[in-house]
Amino acid sequence: MSKVINVTSYGATNVGPVRNNNEDNFFRNEMSYVMMDEDGVMRDKRVGLYLLCDGMGGHQKGEVASASAIQELKRLLLGFFLSPEAALFDDFEELLSQALKQANDVVYNINIEEGIPEDARRMGSTGVAALYNNGRCYVVHVGDSRCYLVKGGKIYRLTEDHNYATYLLKSGIFKTREEAERAHQARALTQALGPYDSSTIQPDVTSFEIDEQACLILCSDGLTDVVSDQEIAGIASSEHGNPRKMTERLIKQAYKNGTHDNITVVVARFDIAGKKKR
Secondary structure, eight states: OOOEEEEEEEEEEEOOSSOSSOOEEEEEEEEEEEEEOTTSOEEEEEEEEEEEEEBOTTSTTHHHHHHHHHHHHHHHHHHHHTSGGGGGOOOHHHHHHHHHHHHHHHHHHHHHHTTOOTTSOOOOBOEEEEEEETTEEEEEEESSOEEEEEETTEEEEOOOOOBHHHHHHHTTSOSSHHHHHTSTTTTOBSSOBSSSOGGGOOOEEEEEEOOSSEEEEEEOHHHHTTSOHHHHHHHHHHTTTOHHHHHHHHHHHHHHTTOOSOEEEEEEEEEETTOOOO
């Protein structure tokens, strides 16, 4: 296993050129905790936690939904790594999936408390969470906020948008993504945190080893609606994986390309032992 010797991150959110309020929220944190290795030796391990939620635009209090979801995810996940249980735990995909479902129910309960009926426009949020732990990354999401991995000059999309366009494409109604994305209500979410209880959502989870210098990018659709995957990869390359410069350049590119939404970007960089920083 390649050894990650350094993890750095940066994040920023911007209201964008059109809207008056920002319904996006994010969180990033690196910390250490004690974990038992396979040989039974207790060692300090580095953990990185990166969260991004985009309140459902035009709905009731989208900023409340995204902030509430972030707060619950922070409470659950940071609390977990401060507990003795973390030292022997290894099912991080399930941990993230259950955390997202609990964040869903927090937002759902706010809808219930405010008396918003099911057939009304309830507040909701996307949710994407990435966890780095002991040489591996774990990513879970609901909605259309995305997570990318950039390494070796290439970009890999780790999440699949939970929207009507994806449904039309996967069901075979349309043969190409371009056709599906032109359909009526193509961007309507098929999964989101909060409108309904957690039995109605199925978070997608993936994990992978960090085997070379790489950057993880979490972003809201204020970026990806107008900035292509190729542009994102180009900016990552030109800024040599610098998290702050990448974040700032990506937000500027969204402005340049005419975004109409809030823009949020979180970048985490992983450096490998024996590899020179570019």
